Amino acid sequence: xxxxxxxxxxxxxxxxxxxxxxxxxxxxxxxxxxxxxxxxxxxxxxxxxxxxxxxxxxxxxxxxxxxxxxxxxxxxxxxxxxxxxxxxxxxxxxxxxxxxxxxxxxxxxxxxxxxxxxxxxxxxxxxxxxxxxxxxxxxxxxxxxxxxxxxxxxxxxxxxxxxxxxxxxxxxxxxxxxxxxxxxxxxxxxxxxxxxxxxxxxxxxxxxxxxxxxxxxxxxxxxxxxxxxxxxxxxxxxxxxxxxxxxxxxxxxxxxxxxxxxxxxxxxxxxxxxxxxxxxxxxxxxxxxxxxxxxxxxxxxxxxxxxxxxxxxxxxxxxxxxxxxxxxxxxxxxxxxxxxxxxxxxxxxxxxxxxxxxxxxxxxxxxxxxxxxxxxxxxxxxxxxxxxxxxxxxxxxxxxxxxxxxxxxxxx
Amino acid sequence: xxxxxxxxxxxxxxxxxxxxxxxxxxxxxxxxxxxxxxxxxxxxxxxxxxxxxxxxxxxxxxxxxxxxxxxxxxxxxxxxxxxxxxxxxxxxxxxxxxxxxxxxxxxxxxxxxxxxxxxxxxxxxxxxxxxxxxxxxxxxxxxxxxxxxxxxxxxxxxxxxxxxxxxxxxxxxxxxxxxxxxxxxxxxxxxxxxxxxxxxxxxxxxxxxxxxxxxxxxxxxxxxxxxxxxxxxxxxxxxxxxxxxxxxxxxxxxxxxxxxxxxxxxxxxxxxxxxxxxxxxxxxxxxxxxxxxxxxxxxxxxxxxxxxxxxxxxxxxxxxxxxxxxxxxxxxxxxxxxxxxxxxxxxxxxxxxxxxxxxxxxxxxxxxxxxxxxxxxxxxxxxxxxxxxxxxxxxxxxxxxxxxxxxxxxxx
Numbered sequence: 001x002x003x004x005x006x007x008x009x010x011x012x013x014x015x016x017x018x019x020x021x022x023x024x025x026x027x028x029x030x031x032x033x034x035x036x037x038x039x040x041x042x043x044x045x046x047x048x049x050x051x052x053x054x055x056x057x058x059x060x061x062x063x064x065x066x067x068x069x070x071x072x073x074x075x076x077x078x079x080x081x082x083x084x085x086x087x088x089x090x091x092x093x094x095x096x097x098x099x100x101x102x103x104x105x106x107x108x109x110x111x112x113x114x115x116x117x118x119x120x121x122x123x124x125x126x127x128x129x130x131x132x133x134x135x136x137x138x139x140x141x142x143x144x145x146x147x148x149x150x151x152x153x154x155x156x157x158x159x160x161x162x163x164x165x166x167x168x169x170x171x172x173x174x175x176x177x178x179x180x181x182x183x184x185x186x187x188x189x190x191x192x193x194x195x196x197x198x199x200x201x202x203x204x205x206x207x208x209x210x211x212x213x214x215x216x217x218x219x220x221x222x223x224x225x226x227x228x229x230x231x232x233x234x235x236x237x238x239x240x241x242x243x244x245x246x247x248x249x250x251x252x253x254x255x256x257x258x259x260x261x262x263x264x265x266x267x268x269x270x271x272x273x274x275x276x277x278x279x280x281x282x283x284x285x286x287x288x289x290x291x292x293x294x295x296x297x298x299x300x301x302x303x304x305x306x307x308x309x310x311x312x313x314x315x316x317x318x319x320x321x322x323x324x325x326x327x328x329x330x331x332x333x334x335x336x337x338x339x340x341x342x343x344x345x346x347x348x349x350x351x352x353x354x355x356x357x358x359x360x361x362x363x364x365x366x367x368x369x370x371x372x373x374x375x376x377x378x379x380x381x382x383x384x385x386x387x388x389x390x391x392x393x394x395x396x397x398x399x400x401x402x403x404x405x406x407x408x409x410x411x412x
Numbered sequence: 413x414x415x416x417x418x419x420x421x422x423x424x425x426x427x428x429x430x431x432x433x434x435x436x437x438x439x440x441x442x443x444x445x446x447x448x449x450x451x452x453x454x455x456x457x458x459x460x461x462x463x464x465x466x467x468x469x470x471x472x473x474x475x476x477x478x479x480x481x482x483x484x485x486x487x488x489x490x491x492x493x494x495x496x497x498x499x500x501x502x503x504x505x506x507x508x509x510x511x512x513x514x515x516x517x518x519x520x521x522x523x524x525x526x527x528x529x530x531x532x533x534x535x536x537x538x539x540x541x542x543x544x545x546x547x548x549x550x551x552x553x554x555x556x557x558x559x560x561x562x563x564x565x566x567x568x569x570x571x572x573x574x575x576x577x578x579x580x581x582x583x584x585x586x587x588x589x590x591x592x593x594x595x596x597x598x599x600x601x602x603x604x605x606x607x608x609x610x611x612x613x614x615x616x617x618x619x620x621x622x623x624x625x626x627x628x629x630x631x632x633x634x635x636x637x638x639x640x641x642x643x644x645x646x647x648x649x650x651x652x653x654x655x656x657x658x659x660x661x662x663x664x665x666x667x668x669x670x671x672x673x674x675x676x677x678x679x680x681x682x683x684x685x686x687x688x689x690x691x692x693x694x695x696x697x698x699x700x701x702x703x704x705x706x707x708x709x710x711x712x713x714x715x716x717x718x719x720x721x722x723x724x725x726x727x728x729x730x731x732x733x734x735x736x737x738x739x740x741x742x743x744x745x746x747x748x749x750x751x752x753x754x755x756x757x758x759x760x761x762x763x764x765x766x767x768x769x770x771x772x773x774x775x776x777x778x779x780x781x782x783x784x785x786x787x788x789x790x791x792x793x794x795x796x797x798x799x800x801x802x803x804x805x806x807x808x809x810x811x812x813x814x815x816x817x818x819x820x821x822x823x824x
Contacts, residue, residue, distance in 0.1 A: 140689025277552025
């Protein structure tokens with residue numbers, strides 16, 4: 001199989017060790033194979049990446065058309081004022097919170113918020129506790145910020161429930177500065193409840209740690225669950241920092257509009273300095289996002305939630321039928337992990353894209369090793385994002401099953 | 413005077429040392445005073461920030477309106493393909509270069525390109541040679557990337573010419589990884605010529621260093637000068653990395669569209685990994701930028717250059733008339749440094765915004781200490797950006813002169 005672009009030959013002048021050692025994104029590293037398959041006429045079902053096919057709100061696209069400034073000037077470093085106000089008001093209205101616009105800093109996606117938070121909470125070499133498996137890009141952010149992520153394993157066998165107190169406390173050292181939780185969880189789809197949050201917050205209080213909660217998928221909860229923010233529980237706490245994003249909630253991944261929300265004035269001031277160094281987030285998306293949040297009704301999100309619930313059920317039922325495959329039933333976000341009867345899902349995922357097709361189609365899954373810091377835990381697993389229509393999910397899973405059968409014949 | 417927002421009280425849980433030590437932007441740190449002055453009805457002439465008042469190209473705004481994707485999806489991590497192709501073609505056509513689209517990676521402004529380049533060229537603690545005074549945000553980027561900038565002084569008395577070989581070589585250590593040059597220069601407006609570039613490139617070859625050239629202002633050269641890129645001199649060199657931006661050239665500061673350009677495959681591959689970790693740059697601005705670069709004629713830039721030339725002359729003549737003030741005559745970009753008869757331009761700049769006005773107006777200048785790593789070199793200087801109309805520049809300088817007189821009476 002073709003070598004990834006990340007393995008280009010070294011030249012006479014060498015790049016840094018950290019650049020060499022930065023892990024490639026497990027979500028994107030096979031993208032070149034997918035591009036080639038598409039170029040060869042193969043249909044590729046993208047279950048690898050959290051890019052929903054749901055149309056962005058018309059209010060956002062109207063906002064773009066309403067942008068009428070003659071000079072596309074720098075926005076304020078902390079973010080567009082109307083956007084901070086609209087986001088705070090929207091959160092207060094839909095979640096019954098009491099945030100204020102001053103608690104919001106606007107960032108280029110949740111990604112930028114997390115990188116700058118890592119830098120603000122941690123000096124190089126400091127540690128952040130995460131739960132394994134974890135959102136793969138956290139590893140990249142940690143690498144950028146020179147922060148050590150310390151994984152505590154959550155088991156697929158136990159539905160990825162939080163590890164018990166002992167196991168978490170054994171991982172806390174004098175250099176630990178924060179616990180980072182993604183709730184609902186990417187990549188597992190697990191939803192942590194009030195008790196879970198109170199437990200972790202209590203640990204943070206006891207050990208004087210920040211509690212950083214990535215709530216990108218907050219509204220994507222199914223069955224009888226209701227959205228729960230850490231800002232419901234401890235809105236004024238100095239140690240609580242919430243990271244948020246419009247990417248998934250409004251199918252605006254490409255707009256790259258994120259935020260961090262905290263009552264901690266020192267954190268706000270320190271992050272602002274970094275935001276000023278990079279000058280500003282893009283002007284136009286912020287304008288359109290403010291326009292949208294000032295106008296959008298509740299039905300957009302409710303329809304989206306219903307659609308993902310139905311896709312989850314479709315995926316779960318379809319994967320359950322494949323012999324030898326285990327699937328975790330997620331209650332939130334739009335991901336889950338599956339366990340496959342192969343030794344190395346990296347190799348299998350590349351096989352699907354590179355040499356396999358079924359009736360002219362193939363399926364792109366994200367190998368799970370990249371989501372585990374203890375990589376060997378993920379080698380038989382893959383992350384699946386149910387971000388395409390139910391009929392396509394059915395087809396994608398049929399292709400996956402056929403691919404699995406062929407693969408097992410070819411590599412017995 | 414009011415305390416800056418960056419000096420908020422510390423709380424029970426402490427932020428990192430690097431966050432505390434990140435220098436505030438000298439360009440933005442007085443923004444809260446300017447906002448307050450404006451709120452009180454004072455007109456503020458912004459000479460502090462490189463935000464031109466020139467209208468963005470109609471082709472860009474047309475591109476925004478032409479965006480018709482129903483889902484605002486993630487762009488490719490390396491950047492929009494049409495944009496990479498259009499930028500390369502534009503550079504080749506207007507500068508007579510032979511770049512290829514694959515040599516371009518699209519970033520969120522030149523800022524992101526520089527942060528990721530610092531990480532790619534340097535491990536934490538490695539060093540980059542810069543010339544003092546330097547673009548203040550380089551210090552912020554270095555702080556983010558854990559890189560040590562090593563300043564070599566260029567003197568206002570010698571028109572900020574490059575230091576001689578000896579002085580530069582004395583600053584090179586085993587940890588030096590790159591020389592970084594901003595050409596034309598921000599904050600001095602100095603333009604380095606072919607001989608300067610060849611001299612620094614030779615040093616880089618001799619000491620096996622990267623040569624990073626920030627060409628954000630490349631086309632802004634006056635008098636008899638022509639735009640000169642490092643890609644004219646050594647387009648295929650493994651050690652040459654050019655950083656570019658649409659921000660100034662097309663008055664698109666708020667679009668945050670930058671790039672890095674190199675023939676070094678290892679650098680491209682390593683930066684791509686970091687780009688993948690942050691997923692993608694914003695989709696819509698990239699779409700509009702591609703649309704614009706495919707269509708824009710040469711007259712936009714030519715008119716802009718003529719306008720800035722005339723503003724430079726206005727500024728230079730006006731400042732020359734103030735007793736006790738020295739001004740460097742810039743031959744490029746749209747900045748210059750002035751030397752003022754005050755002990756501390758930080759204090760003076762805050763005074764202008766906080767307690768002074770002249771016929772209902774005041775002038776916002778950027779204290780130069782933040783542009784000098786040897787800060788004391790800058791305490792009697794300020795950076796002035798000639799980004800407003802000539803008539804306004806005249807008025808702003810009149811206000812500055814009146815402010816200086818009042819200040820000298822008040823703080824003799």
